[in-house]
Amino acid sequence: MSILVNKDTRLVVQGITGKTGTFHTQQCIEYGTKVVAGVTPGKGGQMWEDKVPVCNTVAEAVKEHGANASVIYVPPAFAADSILEAIEAEIPLVICITEGVPVRDMAEVRRRLEFNDTKTRLIGPNCPGIITPGECKIGIMPGYIHKPGRVGVISRSGTLTYEAVWQLTQSGHGQSTCIGIGGDPINGTSQLDAIRMLNDDPDTDAIIMIGEIGGSAEEEACAYIKENVKKPVAGFIAGASAPKGRTMGHAGAIVSASGAGTAEAKFAAMGEAGVSIARNPSEIADALLRIYKG
């Protein structure tokens, strides 16, 4: 089993008729994900690739096709609006893949997520998505590198997550659920949120947390781990060699001019919380296997 997504997840793809949406929807269907509908305003009533009905609105996809998760591939200028539409349609899980969403838009989205009547969890934006191996893949990660199992993986990065997952798979350890929370400064699900969920999941035995420089999401997660998590946790932070004051590709990956958000501080928090530290990105699985036999 897993968290958030499984074989019963019914996915709607917002932006299904675009180039990116089309390509990754094909990949997800091949993996076995149940894609029940797509949304492209103005193209409602059409069939995408003769397979998936297209709706004008997310509400329609929920009502007509029973969608209970949404993935968003729309361009950055429209991404926040798409997220808000999915929230209004009360979709329980929304995954926004789009990179380059204005931060101000995300500040507004986050406030909407905090409303008492909100039924949605948002993952992303600027993330690879979420996968429960063997059951459901939502996003742009290569499915075949994963293997069903009992290690949960959380990460702010895409390819670096694949790297860690590949190391696990090659060492014979499968994954329960892998969540890419995204590289933006303001996102829907934090490291802490994801740690909590994996800690509460009876089918996850161990956790890998991959962080990056910038912000304090890893420190907050570590404070929680120290007090509450008995499962073995291993971690890595990317960006120890990054200079101050420069944004390293991901909008959220920046050590401020005053020196806040360094890899050193995050590694220290991990050490404090008893997390097994990979000092080197090629040893992420090894760091877990030092404390977890599987």
Add this chain to the structure above:
Amino acid sequence: MNIHEYQAKHLLHEYGVPVPRGYAATNSHEVETALSHLDGDMIVVKAQIHAGGRGKGTFTDGYKGGVKVVKTPEAAREAANHMLDNTLVTAQTGPEGRKVQTLYLTEGCDIEHEYYLAIVLDRETAQSVIIASTEGGMDIEEVADKTPEKLIRVPVCPTMGLRNHQCRQVAFALGFKADQVKQFAGILSGVYKMFWEKNAMLVEINPLVTDKNGNLSALDAKVSFDGNAIFQHPDIEKLRDLNEEDPKEIEASKHDLAYIALDGDIACMVNGAGLAMATMDIIQSFGGSPANFLDVGGGANEEQVTAAFKIILSDPNVKGILVNIFGGIMKCDVIANGIVAAAKNVDMTVPLVVRLEGTNVEAGKKILRESGVALTPADSLAQAAEIIVEQVQSPS
């Protein structure tokens, strides 16, 4: 994206924030025009670079100070002559400094008191926060460190926006009285409006001053914008000063490559920002020094990889290249063909180590081995880093 002080002040002025009268100048002719418009017995000549600490900076020829307060047009002219096209080194520029290509000449101000006022987008709470202090004119981080009680922080809800009572709250906390409360509230609401409408990440006025008559004005200003939102603001995009950016970074942005120049000698080319950072880290952990950050993105094609090689090789410090690609949906054999074609397109003058992993990795490695291109394939990231560091540090 950052802009110059003079551009920030023009914007603030448009939003009703009082700023001293001033004119930008890029040559001696424009300096004369500026001086002809300025009267009064105080003129301030300010070097315009995207870095702080200008007043305490030193030019590479020994001339001290990137901000000069003078009494006569002659003295202003002399200061301007020293600064223009000279290179200013400050605590924030690094030892190489920045060439000063624009000056800002403003009227002076009889300062009674200096305050600090800023609005930042706080990532932890996902809202903007007003930060103010009576201790203006100094480094705000120092104030936060030594006298945190003097820092006023008021969060602003992104959906409610800034309200009048919050403006008054900050004004009273700063000790303003009577008419000044109203003046300050007007300034703060203008600053917030600009911050929000233009998708700024930071608007900082340091100092905001009162003069002998009790009037407030913004004496210095720093503004940076959300790069993700620039497409919505063509007026702001026009303010971009390419002189302030590394030419390699400008070239990279034309090819949709995320490139940041660093000062080491081992270049890297990676897909994905997190893996690109991790690759720099592993080079460093093996005793090497990364020459750049470079993310070629998820769907890097031959054209982009060629452009990336050219940009990397245009850095004279580069003594070796590490390519690290995790082929996911983009398969390793396709990537290998791209790397081989690109490597044949450029004059590869330094050792090249390529590490591929992921989909079709064996086919990819075979293509690399049989390509005839002088490169070393590596099996793991650690091995790749070890080889390139070795090749750069002890060339055979």
